[in-house]
Amino acid sequence: MTALDPPRVTNPAQATFRFGRRGIAEWRAARPPRALWPFLASPGVLWLCAFFVVPFYAVLAMAGGTLDEFATPIPEWNPVAWNGEQILDAFRSVLPGGTNWNPMRRTVVYVVIALALCFVIAYPVAYYVARKAGRNKGLLLLLLLAPFWINYLMRMLAWINLLQTDGYVNDVLDPLPFVDPSEWLSGRSSTLILGLVYGYIPFLLLPLYAALDRIDGRLIEASRDLGIGPFRTFCQVTLPASRQGLLAAGAITALPMFGDYYTQDLLSRSPRTQMLGNQIEDALQQGASKQLGAGLVIVLSTFLTVLMAYYLWSTNRAAQEVR
Amino acid sequence: MARHPRERRSALWTPRPYGGLDRREFLRRTAMTALAVPTAGGLLAACGGDDDPKPAGSAIELARPDNPVRLPTKGSAIADDLPIESGPLKIYNWQDYANPEMLEKFEAEFDVKIEWTSFSGMDEAIQKLGTGAVDFDVFFPTIDRLATLVAQEHLQPLNLNYIPNLKNVWPELQDPFYDKGSQYSIPYVLWSDGIGWRADLVDKTPDDYDNGWDMLWDPAFEGKVWVIDDDRDTLALPIVRMGRVEDVNTDDRALLEQSLEALREIRGVQISAEAYQKVPEGSSPIHHAWSGDMLSAPGYLPDGVDATTLRFWDQPDGRGVIGSDAVSIMAGSKRPVLAHAFLNFILDTDNALLNMAWNGYQAPLNAIDADRLIADEFFPKNLSAAVVQQSDFDAGNQLMQLAPTVEKLWDDIFREFKAG
Numbered sequence: 001m002t003a004l005d006p007p008r009v010t011n012p013a014q015a016t017f018r019f020g021r022r023g024i025a026e027w028r029a030a031r032p033p034r035a036l037w038p039f040l041a042s043p044g045v046l047w048l049c050a051f052f053v054v055p056f057y058a059v060l061a062m063a064g065g066t067l068d069e070f071a072t073p074i075p076e077w078n079p080v081a082w083n084g085e086q087i088l089d090a091f092r093s094v095l096p097g098g099t100n101w102n103p104m105r106r107t108v109v110y111v112v113i114a115l116a117l118c119f120v121i122a123y124p125v126a127y128y129v130a131r132k133a134g135r136n137k138g139l140l141l142l143l144l145l146a147p148f149w150i151n152y153l154m155r156m157l158a159w160i161n162l163l164q165t166d167g168y169v170n171d172v173l174d175p176l177p178f179v180d181p182s183e184w185l186s187g188r189s190s191t192l193i194l195g196l197v198y199g200y201i202p203f204l205l206l207p208l209y210a211a212l213d214r215i216d217g218r219l220i221e222a223s224r225d226l227g228i229g230p231f232r233t234f235c236q237v238t239l240p241a242s243r244q245g246l247l248a249a250g251a252i253t254a255l256p257m258f259g260d261y262y263t264q265d266l267l268s269r270s271p272r273t274q275m276l277g278n279q280i281e282d283a284l285q286q287g288a289s290k291q292l293g294a295g296l297v298i299v300l301s302t303f304l305t306v307l308m309a310y311y312l313w314s315t316n317r318a319a320q321e322v323r
Numbered sequence: 324m325a326r327h328p329r330e331r332r333s334a335l336w337t338p339r340p341y342g343g344l345d346r347r348e349f350l351r352r353t354a355m356t357a358l359a360v361p362t363a364g365g366l367l368a369a370c371g372g373d374d375d376p377k378p379a380g381s382a383i384e385l386a387r388p389d390n391p392v393r394l395p396t397k398g399s400a401i402a403d404d405l406p407i408e409s410g411p412l413k414i415y416n417w418q419d420y421a422n423p424e425m426l427e428k429f430e431a432e433f434d435v436k437i438e439w440t441s442f443s444g445m446d447e448a449i450q451k452l453g454t455g456a457v458d459f460d461v462f463f464p465t466i467d468r469l470a471t472l473v474a475q476e477h478l479q480p481l482n483l484n485y486i487p488n489l490k491n492v493w494p495e496l497q498d499p500f501y502d503k504g505s506q507y508s509i510p511y512v513l514w515s516d517g518i519g520w521r522a523d524l525v526d527k528t529p530d531d532y533d534n535g536w537d538m539l540w541d542p543a544f545e546g547k548v549w550v551i552d553d554d555r556d557t558l559a560l561p562i563v564r565m566g567r568v569e570d571v572n573t574d575d576r577a578l579l580e581q582s583l584e585a586l587r588e589i590r591g592v593q594i595s596a597e598a599y600q601k602v603p604e605g606s607s608p609i610h611h612a613w614s615g616d617m618l619s620a621p622g623y624l625p626d627g628v629d630a631t632t633l634r635f636w637d638q639p640d641g642r643g644v645i646g647s648d649a650v651s652i653m654a655g656s657k658r659p660v661l662a663h664a665f666l667n668f669i670l671d672t673d674n675a676l677l678n679m680a681w682n683g684y685q686a687p688l689n690a691i692d693a694d695r696l697i698a699d700e701f702f703p704k705n706l707s708a709a710v711v712q713q714s715d716f717d718a719g720n721q722l723m724q725l726a727p728t729v730e731k732l733w734d735d736i737f738r739e740f741k742a743g
Contacts, residue, residue: 070383070471071727072453100743121401185606186546187593222615269549269591271743279742286736287554289725 056301063087063294091302100279101297107171107276110189111257114196117218118204118253119195119246126205127238130212148202151203156195156266161189163267187270195263203253209244212238238283251311255304277301328559342475350707383470385724387572389480391500393470394473394507400482401659408658410435412665415452415459415653419619420442421597421669422681429668435661443596444553445584452477452653460656461665464649466501466554467724469508471581472651478507479654485663488670493687493713496647501723504691509666512615512684515719516556516563516644517637519602519612519620520703523628536564536638539589539611546591553596554737555722559644560611561585570718574729579736586740594741599623599683614709618683641718645711647687676701687709 061075064082068074078083094104129140147155162168163184170182184191215238223233263275276296284295368402394545416423418441426437432581442448445465449472451457464472472478483489487507489497494508518529518538525544539548539560550557559571559581570578586592595601598612603623617635624630637643650669652662668674675686680701685691697707725733 023446067731069727070475071731072475099742114598122729160606164604166605170404183546187591268593269595271587271592271741272591274741274743277610279738282738282741285450286444287738289734290733 001038008043027205059294059297060087063090063291065291065299067288067291073288073290075122085246086138086291087298088294090299093296094276094291094299098155100276103274103276104277106189106273108268110193110196111254113252114200114257115204115254117193117197118201119250122201122205122208122249123246126212130209131215131217145166145202152199153262153266156199159195159198160266185267187268187272189273192268195267196257196260199260199263200253200257202257204249207249207252208242210249211242211314214245215241218258244315247311247314251308254307258304259300334714351568356641356711369589382725383474383726386470386501387723388500392470393472393503396480396506397473397476398479398654400480401485401663403482403484405660406436407433407664408689410658410661411438412436412461412658412661413438413440413459414461415440415442415448415457416461416463417441417611420463420682420684421559422678424681425669425677426676428674428677431664432668433664449477454545457656459653460658460662462651462653463511464651464721466499466647466649467509467722469501469649469651470724471727473507476654478651479651479656479659480506480665481509481666485660486667486670488667489513491670491672491688491690493689495716496687499647502649508651509670510687511648511650511669512679512682512717514645514684515614515637515649515709515711515715516560517612517614517617517635517708518609519598519617519709520609520636521602521605521628522634523630523632524605526607528634534564535636536560539609539699540585542590543648544590546593547597547608548584548589548591549593549598549601549609550589550611551613552594556613556644557586557594557611557740558582558733559722561637563643566642567716568638568644571644571720572723572725574726574732576732576736579733583736583740603628613627614711615682615684617706617709618695619681620683620706621703627645630703631705633706635706637708638719641712641715643719644722644723645715645719647683685707687713 006250014321060079062073063079063086064079064087065076066074066083092098093100095101123190125144127243149270165183165185166260167184169184172202173182182188183185196282203224219237219241220233223237224230259280264275264278265281277300280296280300283296285291289312343447348726353411384390386391410430412429412435414426414437416439420441422564426439428436429435440459442451444466448462448464449468450474450635452459452462453475461473462478463479471476483505489505489554492510499508499510502508518535520528524530525547527538527541528544529538532538533543538544539550550560555571556581559582562568562570562573562578564585572633573579590601593607594709595607597616598607598610599619600623601607601622602612602617604625605628610634613675614637615631620633621630650666652666656662670686670688672688675688675691679691680683683702685693685696693710693712696702697704698712700707702710
C-alpha cells in the first residue's frame with residue numbers, strides 16, 4: 001500500500017465506534033499524512049514556481065544581463081556571470097542624488113498619505129458595518145463594494161471626466177464661496193493621492209471589516225460594564241483587538257500601491273508626480289534600459305520584502321502573546 | 324475592429340474632402356497641380372547630423388542624406404508572378420494609424436480578412452517581434468529603426484514588381500537615403516513636430532513670441548503645457564528652439580543635458596502621446612504635437628465645440644523636425660504576396676486619400692498636392708500649418724537612426740526628465 005492510498009477508516013466518528021479512542025490514536029500514529037499534505041499543496045507550489053519563482057529569476061537574469069550590438073537586452077541565466085554592478089546601480093539610483101530618488105521618495109510619501117486616508121475613511125465604515133449595522137450588514141457590505149465591481153481602469157477614466165476643467169467636480173465647487181475651480185488634472189500630487197485612495201480602499205475595507213467582525217463583543221461589554229467610556233473603550237479594547245486586522249489590511253493595500261503606475265498615467269502624467277512604478281514601466285516598455293527596469297523591480301521587491309517581514313514578525317509576535 | 328472617433332466627427336465640422344468635386348475629378352486636378360510643382364530637388368539633402376555615420380564596432384551603418392545606405396541583403400525577395408495567398412493578412416501597426424474603411428476596402432477587393440494588432444511605441448513593437456512568438460505579415464516601422472530591424476532579420480526584401488504604385492510616390496522617397504532602392508520599405512505618411520492648441524482655452528499664439536516655441540515656456544501657461552511622450556521628439560524640441568535643427572540626431576551628451584534642463588524649465592509640464600485626443604477634449608490646452616495628430620483631432624471634439632478652435636503651428640521657415648514613416652513586410656510572413664498587394668494598395672492615390680481623411684497623416688504621393696488639400700478644405704483651414712509641404716524637407720531635419728549606445732543615451736536622459 002502506498003502512502004497515498006485512502007485510509008480504511010476515514011470518518012473519525014466511525015473510527016471511535018469501531019476502534020475506540022485508542023484505535024484512532026493508533027491509526028494516526030501509523031499513518032501520519034506526510035505525503036497527503038505535500039500532495040494537496042503541490043498545485044499551489046507549482047503555480048508559485050511557474051508564475052513567481054521562474055519569472056522572478058528571469059527578472060534577475062535580465063537585471064544582471066548584457067546588451068547586444070543593437071542595444072537589445074540579453075538575459076544572463078548563469079547567476080555566477082550576473083553583472084552585480086548593474087544591479088547595484090539600480091539600488092543606487094533610488095538613493096538621494098540618484099536619478100530615481102525623486103520617484104522613490106514620492107512613491108513612499110504618496111503611499112503613506114493614501115494609506116492613512118484609507119484608514120481614516122475605511123475604519124469607521126468597516127466598524128459600523130461590522131458592529132452596528134445589524135441585519136443590514138450584508139446589504140451594506142454589498143452596496144459598499146458594488147462600485148468596485150467595475151474595472152479599476154474604467155473607474156479612473158471616469159475620474160478624468162469628473163475632474164477635468166469643465167467637469168462635474170468644478171461644476172459643484174464653482175458656486176461655493178472661497179473655492180476656485182481647479183485644474184485637477186494638471187499634475188497635482190493631491191489628485192494622484194485621492195486616486196490611490198479611491199482605487200485601493202476596498203482592499204483595506206474588506207480585511208478590516210473581517211477583523212472588526214471577529215472581535216468578541218463581550219470584551220467591549222465588559223469594558224463598558226467596568227465603567228469605561230466609549231472613547232476609552234475604543235482606544236483600549238477595540239483598537240488593540242483590531243490591530244492585526246489593521247496590519248493585514250495595510251499590507252494588502254500598500255503592496256499594490258507601491259507598484260502602481262496606472263493612477264499616475266491616467267490622472268497626472270507629470271514628471272512632478274512620477275512614481276517608481278512609472279519608471280519601471282517606462283524602462284521596460286521603451287528604450288534600451290530594460291536592465292535598469294528589471295533592476296528597479298528587484299529594488300521594489302526588496303523594499304516590499306522588508307515591509308512584509310515586519311508584518312510577519314508582528315503577527316507572529318501577536319500570536320505568541322495570545323498563547 | 325475598434326472604430327476611430329473620427330468616424331463620428333463633430334457635426335460642426337464636415338470635411339469637404341474633394342472640394343465639392345467628385346473623387347476622380349479631385350485626383351485629376353491635384354495630379355495636374357503636382358506636375359506644375361517642381362520636385363523638391365534638394366529633398367532631405369540639406370538634412371545632416373553631426374554624429375559619425377559609421378560608429379566603430381556598430382553593426383549598423385547610420386544612414387544620412389549625405390550618406391545614403393543600401394541596407395544589407397538578408398534573405399531573398401519572393402519570386403515574380405506568384406499567386407496571391409488567401410488571408411488572413413496579419414498587420415502590426417500603430418494604434419489608430421490606418422482607416423478601417425480603407426482596410427475594409429482591401430478586404431473586399433482581395434476577398435481576405437485582415438487581422439489587426441496595434442502597438443503604442445516602436446520599442447514595444449520591436450520587443451514583441453524579438454520574442455519570435457509573433458506571426459505578422461505587414462509592419463509599420465519608423466525610419467530610425469529600419470536598419471536595426473533589417474540587421475536583426477525581422478524584415479524581408481521587397482519584390483518591387485509587385486508594387487507598381489511605388490511610381491506614385493515622391494521621387495526622392497522612391498529611393499530614400501535610409502533604404503536605397505526601397506529594398507525593405509515603402510513610405511507611408513509624413514508629419515512635422517509643432518504646437519497644437521485650443522484657441523478658446525489659450526489667449527496667445529506662437530506668433531505672439533519672437534520664437535514661437537517660447538509659448539511652451541511661458542509661465543502664464545503653467546500646468547497647461549504637454550510634450551510628446553517620445554524621447555526623440557521631445558529632447559529635440561529645445562534643440563530646435565535653439566535654432567540647431569541640424570543637431571536633432573546628436574550624440575553629444577552635453578547638448579542633450581542642456582535640452583533636459585530646458586525641458587525642466589517648462590512649468591508644470593505633462594507628457595502624453597495622445598495630442599489628437601487631449602487637445603480637442605481640452606485636457607491638454609497646449610500640446611507639443613505631431614501634425615497628423617492635430618489633423619485628426621476634429622473627430623475628438625466634444626459636442627458644442629467648434630472645430631475652428633483647433634490650431635497648429637510649426638516652425639514657419641520649415642527648420643523643425645519632420646519625418647516620414649514606412650511600411651515593411653515581416654521576414655516570417657506566411658502571406659508575402661498578399662502583403663506586397665497590401666503595400667501596393669496603400670500607395671494607390673485613391674486609397675491614400677481615404678486613409679488621410681481619417682487618420683490625418685499625409686501620404687507622400689505625387690498626386691496629393693499640399694496646397695490643394697488646404698484650398699479645397701480637405702483639412703480645416705485653421706489647421707493648414709499641419710499640412711506638410713514637400714519643400715519642408717529642404718529645411719527641416721528628420722529623426723534618423725542612431726548608434727545603439729547613442730540611442731540609449733537619449734533614452735536615459737529622457738527617463739531622467741520623466742523622473743521629475
